[in-house]
Amino acid sequence: AVELYMNAFERVRANFKEVFRRLFHEGDDCDLVLLHPDDPLHSPIEIVAKPKGKRPRTLRQLSGGEKTLTAIALLFSLYLLKPAPFCIFDEVDAPLDDTNVMKFNQIIREFSQQSQFIVVTHNKLTMAEIDRLYGVFMQESGVSGVAEVSFKDLPQNIEALTS
Amino acid sequence: AVELYMNAFERVRANFKEVFRRLFHEGDDCDLVLLHPDDPLHSPIEIVAKPKGKRPRTLRQLSGGEKTLTAIALLFSLYLLKPAPFCIFDEVDAPLDDTNVMKFNQIIREFSQQSQFIVVTHNKLTMAEIDRLYGVFMQESGVSGVAEVSFKDLPQNIEALTS
Amino acid sequence: MKLKSLRIKGFKSFADETLIHFDRGITGIVGPNGSGKSNIVDAIRWVLGEQKSTELRLSNMSDVLFNGSERRKPAPYARVTIEFENDKGLLPTEYQTVSISRTLFRSGDSEYRLNDVRCRRKDITDLLIDTGIGSNTYAIIELGMVEEILADKDNARRKMFEQAA
Amino acid sequence: MKLKSLRIKGFKSFADETLIHFDRGITGIVGPNGSGKSNIVDAIRWVLGEQKSTELRLSNMSDVLFNGSERRKPAPYARVTIEFENDKGLLPTEYQTVSISRTLFRSGDSEYRLNDVRCRRKDITDLLIDTGIGSNTYAIIELGMVEEILADKDNARRKMFEQAA
Ligand SMILES: Nc1ncnc2c1ncn2[C@@H]1O[C@H](COP(=O)(O)OP(=O)(O)OP(=O)(O)O)[C@@H](O)[C@H]1O
Numbered sequence: 001a002v003e004l005y006m007n008a009f010e011r012v013r014a015n016f017k018e019v020f021r022r023l024f025h026e027g028d029d030c031d032l033v034l035l036h037p038d039d040p041l042h043s044p045i046e047i048v049a050k051p052k053g054k055r056p057r058t059l060r061q062l063s064g065g066e067k068t069l070t071a072i073a074l075l076f077s078l079y080l081l082k083p084a085p086f087c088i089f090d091e092v093d094a095p096l097d098d099t100n101v102m103k104f105n106q107i108i109r110e111f112s113q114q115s116q117f118i119v120v121t122h123n124k125l126t127m128a129e130i131d132r133l134y135g136v137f138m139q140e141s142g143v144s145g146v147a148e149v150s151f152k153d154l155p156q157n158i159e160a161l162t163s
Numbered sequence: 164a165v166e167l168y169m170n171a172f173e174r175v176r177a178n179f180k181e182v183f184r185r186l187f188h189e190g191d192d193c194d195l196v197l198l199h200p201d202d203p204l205h206s207p208i209e210i211v212a213k214p215k216g217k218r219p220r221t222l223r224q225l226s227g228g229e230k231t232l233t234a235i236a237l238l239f240s241l242y243l244l245k246p247a248p249f250c251i252f253d254e255v256d257a258p259l260d261d262t263n264v265m266k267f268n269q270i271i272r273e274f275s276q277q278s279q280f281i282v283v284t285h286n287k288l289t290m291a292e293i294d295r296l297y298g299v300f301m302q303e304s305g306v307s308g309v310a311e312v313s314f315k316d317l318p319q320n321i322e323a324l325t326s
Numbered sequence: 327m328k329l330k331s332l333r334i335k336g337f338k339s340f341a342d343e344t345l346i347h348f349d350r351g352i353t354g355i356v357g358p359n360g361s362g363k364s365n366i367v368d369a370i371r372w373v374l375g376e377q378k379s380t381e382l383r384l385s386n387m388s389d390v391l392f393n394g395s396e397r398r399k400p401a402p403y404a405r406v407t408i409e410f411e412n413d414k415g416l417l418p419t420e421y422q423t424v425s426i427s428r429t430l431f432r433s434g435d436s437e438y439r440l441n442d443v444r445c446r447r448k449d450i451t452d453l454l455i456d457t458g459i460g461s462n463t464y465a466i467i468e469l470g471m472v473e474e475i476l477a478d479k480d481n482a483r484r485k486m487f488e489q490a491a
Numbered sequence: 492m493k494l495k496s497l498r499i500k501g502f503k504s505f506a507d508e509t510l511i512h513f514d515r516g517i518t519g520i521v522g523p524n525g526s527g528k529s530n531i532v533d534a535i536r537w538v539l540g541e542q543k544s545t546e547l548r549l550s551n552m553s554d555v556l557f558n559g560s561e562r563r564k565p566a567p568y569a570r571v572t573i574e575f576e577n578d579k580g581l582l583p584t585e586y587q588t589v590s591i592s593r594t595l596f597r598s599g600d601s602e603y604r605l606n607d608v609r610c611r612r613k614d615i616t617d618l619l620i621d622t623g624i625g626s627n628t629y630a631i632i633e634l635g636m637v638e639e640i641l642a643d644k645d646n647a648r649r650k651m652f653e654q655a656a
């Protein structure tokens with residue numbers, strides 16, 4: 001059991017280094033460290049970020065957006081080990097700046113060959129990357145409705161849907 | 164002491180009803196309720212939202228953006244009781260949709276007569292409402308820098324600042 | 327294994343029957359605050375077997391039924407049906423299309439269906455076991471889950487690694 | 492009482508002296524993730540007397556000093572100076588412009604200055620007491636504070652009401 005876990009751990013760690021470098025920058029590095037290497041099955045896992053040219057820092061020392069991006073990198077690293085048939089992201093892009101939103105969407109685009117992705121978002125850049133878009137609206141009766149929309153018509157659609 | 168607190172509580176409650184109605188819609192109502200009215204100084208405070216035409220719901224039952232908007236309404240209600248000379252908002256608009264971002268900015272604009280507001284944001288609609296804009300950037304040396312920027316030049320500026 | 331469609335009725339703010347189709351690639355869900363986007367995500371969790379009311383942002387599981395408004399009476403039941411294409415033979419069944427349905431009645435009674443035949447909840451969780459999409463997997467990533475990884479409460483990270491292993 | 496300027500040197504990622512002017516109205520701070528925006532907010536909290544290292548996202552208060560990079564040595568001290576215009580006479584002093592400065596040396600020594608004259612931390616907190624902007628007020632609203640209101644941990648809401656009262 002320990003072997004199975006360590007095998008998975010090492011693979012996720014390798015994925016993490018790769019995905020992290022893609023979401024951040026080429027020279028950036030990171031690591032996953034078992035706090036108690038002698039007891040892997042119960043050991044907490046430390047996430048370390050080593051941005052290019054700066055001191056290594058734990059997750060807690062990163063900025064809001066950097067934390068989110070790092071967590072996304074870890075989630076994708078687990079995903080790569082055992083890809084789920086579909087993944088759902090609910091407003092995960094909210095703390096990200098434009099550049100990082102684009103990187104996030106690029107990586108989703110790549111994995112979308114293998115799995116379906118459902119992305120809930122308020123972000124216009126993300127919306128531009130969507131293949132099929134559903135607009136959700138709340139009616140006066142307190143009942144939600146859904147309609148398929150196209151991105152180029154979106155602003156007017158949202159107006160129409162919510163008035 | 165109880166009288167002082169209850170006086171403040173009632174005034175905040177009145178403000179809350181007014182600000183909430185502005186951030187949400189005309190027909191919406193809300194309330195602040197002392198869980199133990201017999202012991203106000205130690206009683207927890209329940210926040211209730213009564214959207215027009217729907218059942219009253221506690222904060223926990225609202226959507227992500229609705230929760231944020233309600234908390235903002237409460238913070239402004241406290242503010243109105245005793246306006247601080249300046250207020251700082253750090254990416255508070257992240258979970259808000261476009262309409263609510265505009266409402267949030269309108270209310271800030273109104274109170275900006277009385278206090279200074281410092282707003283940290285990634286949101287373009289918010290940026291358009293700013294009087295004086297500072298762009299922050301991280302240099303290769305791991306050292307942050309700041310430069311004053313104008314909104315219309317912003318995209319190019321951000322590129323220049325961060326390359 | 328491909329997600330094909332999702333049908334929601336009486337579940338949270340979706341009092342009226344709502345049908346969403348999923349294609350290959352990336353499906354986006356957009357709309358104003360409070361419109362019902364996260365409720366759709368909850369519906370998917372729920373039909374796949376989520377039992378923790380906290381994961382569905384509820385005080386009680388019964389809060390999952392449309393609880394009425396000024397103009398609409400509360401719903402008598404909440405029903406969500408999800409349809410999959412068994413294109414990679416991942417699901418241990420000879421069916422090409424598999425539909426899973428979960429209903430909760432106001433009385434508290436529950437009903438589960440597999441291809442429209444009543445079954446036990448266990449039959450559904452057994453079916454999903456090797457697909458990586460039962461409830462409680464990292465397939466559904468809300469901003470809250472990012473928070474979980476960041477906070478690492480109760481060694482949440484280690485649990486995710488165990489699941490992947 | 493109007494915020495006039497903020498000067499930051501050696502504080503977190505601001506190794507080099509940085510000066511920001513505040514006018515009437517709304518000042519915006521924008522930039523990429525990790526550029527230093529929240530660090531500016533932390534600097535304001537810190538110079539106004541914040542003592543809780545957790546409120547500043549630190550394990551120890553010493554982490555507030557620029558801790559060096561490949562190309563830059565760690566800073567020997569962190570200094571933040573904030574300047575106010577005492578236009579409404581809110582500050583109990585005859586000065587028209589008031590500057591508050593806080594320095595933390597790598598040795599652990601601290602220095603506080605009021606209009607460039609050394610003073611105790613207490614002198615600064617006393618000065619700020621009736622202005623509504625000492626540390627620990629609801630004037631600084633980060634998304635985390637919205638979370639605090641929402642979670643209401645340890646009756647956080649009641650505390651905010653008390654402060655306002
Ligand atoms: N059982 C129920 N009956 C009726 N309405 C409900 C029920 N449960 C939740 N709602 C309502 O559904 C609404 C929409 O919730 P949801 O969380 O899906 O919004 P959202 O689109 O994700 O918004 P946001 O962008 O703010 O995250 C809320 O106003 C909530 O009060």
Ligand SMILES: Nc1ncnc2c1ncn2[C@@H]1O[C@H](COP(=O)(O)OP(=O)(O)OP(=O)(O)O)[C@@H](O)[C@H]1O
Nearest residue numbers: 063064065503504524525526527528529530557558
């Ligand atoms: N003592 C320190 N010395 C050097 N760098 C530091 C120090 N403390 C924090 N930093 C770095 O400052 C950077 C910027 O942090 P900050 O939280 O201000 O970013 P931000 O602009 O708010 O980003 P976001 O948009 O993601 O919230 C982080 O990468 C962090 O590691």
Ligand SMILES: [Mg+2]
Nearest residue numbers: 226227363364
């Ligand atoms: Mg939501």
Ligand SMILES: [Mg+2]
Nearest residue numbers: 063064528529
């Ligand atoms: Mg920040």
